[in-house]
Amino acid sequence: MAPLRGRNFRFYFASRFANTLGSSMASVALAFAVLEVTDDDPAALGLVLAAHTVPMVVLLLWGGVLADRLPRTLVLQVSNLTSAASQGAIAFLVITGAAELWMLIALSAVHGVVSAAGMPAMAGILPSLVPREELQRANALMSLVRSGLVIVGPTVSALLVVGVGAGWGLAIDAVTWLVSAVLLGFVDLPAREPRETGASTWSELREGWTYVRSTQWLWVVVLAFGVLNAIHAGPWSTLGPLHAKDTIGEEGWGLVLSAEAVGLLAMTLVMLRVPLQRPLLWGTLGVSLLGVPIFVFGAHPSLLLLVVVAFVAGAGTEVFSMGWNLAMQENVPDEMLSRVYSYDMLGSFVAMPVGQIAVGPLAIAFGSGNVLMVSGAMYVLTCLLVLLSPAVRRLPRVSTTSAPEPAAP
Template sequence: MSLREHASPLRVANFRYFFLGEVVNTAGSSMSGIALAFAVLRIDDSPTALGLVVAAATVPMVAFMLIGGALADRLPRALVLRGCNLVQGVVQAIVATLVLTGVAEIWHLVALSFVTGTVFAVSYPAFHGMVPVLLSPEERKSGFLLIGQSDALLRIAGPVLSGILVATVGPGWALAVDAATYVVAAAFLSLVRLPFGERPERQTSVIGDFVVGWSFARQLGWVIPASCCALVFNALRSGSIGVLGPTIADDTIGSQGWGLAVSGQAIGLFVATLVLVKITIHRPMRVIMIGFAVMAAPMLLLGTWVNTYALVVAFFVAGAASSVLGLAWNLTVQEKVPEQMLSRIMAIDGFFSFVAMPIGQVLVGPLSAQFGIRGVELGAFAISILVMLVGLSIPAVNNLRLVGPAAKASPGEDAPAIGEPDRASDAT
């Protein structure tokens, strides 16, 4: 695939406006995490206060994700995203104002974070259902890779810029910039012109749509098993790397060494998107399961040999595996799932992925006290390998193939019709 072919999605006006909105949105979001954390710590310098604010966003995000997917499939997704960005912009503007004026209290930030998490539960599945609607099958891989490249670059530069703003003018201004990016993103999304897709299969309620979506995911045969594997792996990763990683680094390579090591992940993510342009994925679920094991490389080093440069390499490899894994999943969903079910399937994946993170973060402390920090790291690595082996042992996962745009079967052959039994799944 040539560079010109890789950039071809940008010639599609609707995708171009959607992509610009995503770039602006990600630029702001990549700054907001650091800014909000320091804003909280300036009000109450305690991990408990910061944990409350973070949890206030996580809980509704997980609780409402499945319903959010049904809502995103029920309404025009571009409209849903515009509305979510505007609400997020208003909420973040209120947060920024409270922080800048010095009147912010922890309960204010907890309440506003709850709203943010609720909105994200709707915007996440809506966003992940957009590319197959905006682009032809031949252009979708390039579209996914463009989004992946921009996200990787922004997540390298965003935290750096946020840190500078926090150190010079304060976290409130960084939050104000994030609020502005939501409004700009909504403006770009308002330029996306798509006809309202009829939904003849739409149920009388959002709950009914969710039930149909869950039934369809079970019929496919690979969605639930793959999402369960993701649940276990994300629980392991959030605890062993997100919590124990900095703890180990503090006693060994220091915060500076840890920051350098973790930056290798974003670089690996970006480099992989350049290589993936020329690679065709045929067995996506095999790629995903192997990707889980490869992404566990930092766990092995944290449990054995903590060296800054070795960890940079391990995180680089993990970032590259994450990029391959993400592309494999996106290509699978866009080929095997009909347009009217996209957001619900992505919401199921998102629910399983996000619900696991606080589980890992909570359990890792007691487990470390019982087995030692290094023991937990090595145990997490071993279980990650087990997750791969279990996933590959499931026929519906291991045997799934991508046929590509040219050879793609009819919708009736590609996936079971909504409400019909999946004969292939029964056979396995």
């Protein structure tokens, strides 16, 4: 818990706790709000979700430039305040019964635009909040919050939807964005060195791209995760629930997903105390375990076996998450960290719709079990190919402890 002794990290931790709580509830509340407004039209829900995702993906690189140019706390505050306004407007429209589909689409698009600016800023701020030697514990604490609330938040939101209506769940989300913005106002970071004046957005994007393509461990992992996330979003997340209906049932599928989340949470607790050396070597080996439940689900959908391998896969996924954040935060220069994270996010998100769209026709043509088996094998193979890169296998932890001193308690 050492990072929490620093004033800056304490307030940032509280800020992230607030908006993660709201966001973990919002997805359930928004889904039921859209279905309520459109008389249970699933296509309408897809339009609202796409209205958030598309502008976010399109503008991510611009958001990375913005977060590297301006104080990241300022970018986050503006993003959070705008998110509070857009989510609050949706909540008001749903509660009063005035909501129409086009309004929800427009407000979701606003939320997507500001998320494109906030996400790279959020990813790049942590190294400025704690000393270098506390980075792993700080990342683990943030992951602990995320993992715990992702387990609890949807259940609380579902109870709110049943008890008082979906609009009130969205209203709570809006309040948490506002609270998060206020708490960020207490984070006092030293001014960064002034950037070169007159540089265009395109030149700064080219600078970030040049760094990515000239850093082997970076582009190898980002390229691989284009494939890995397409597999996870398609065969596992999209085809998985459908395959579960014919095998382990909806309740069984819920248990498998819960086991994965618990494994992630358990490994987070381990990472609070056990130093992670060779972050990308162990991280890539860890995330390769996610291919095992995908393969097992297709080959032999035994509920007990799936729960066990999903728990192990969740633990391995957390090892990668920790290793990747440490590799980025310790090796990428602070002045371009948000831009590099934005390229990473773009590479992660852009192929996910491909997996989601392609998996249906493939399952019809070859059978869902066969698609899952091949996908699980491809997942593991892709991770092993990543490890052919010496830069990935050999990347060490940075031993220096130089870092901004946290503000006094």
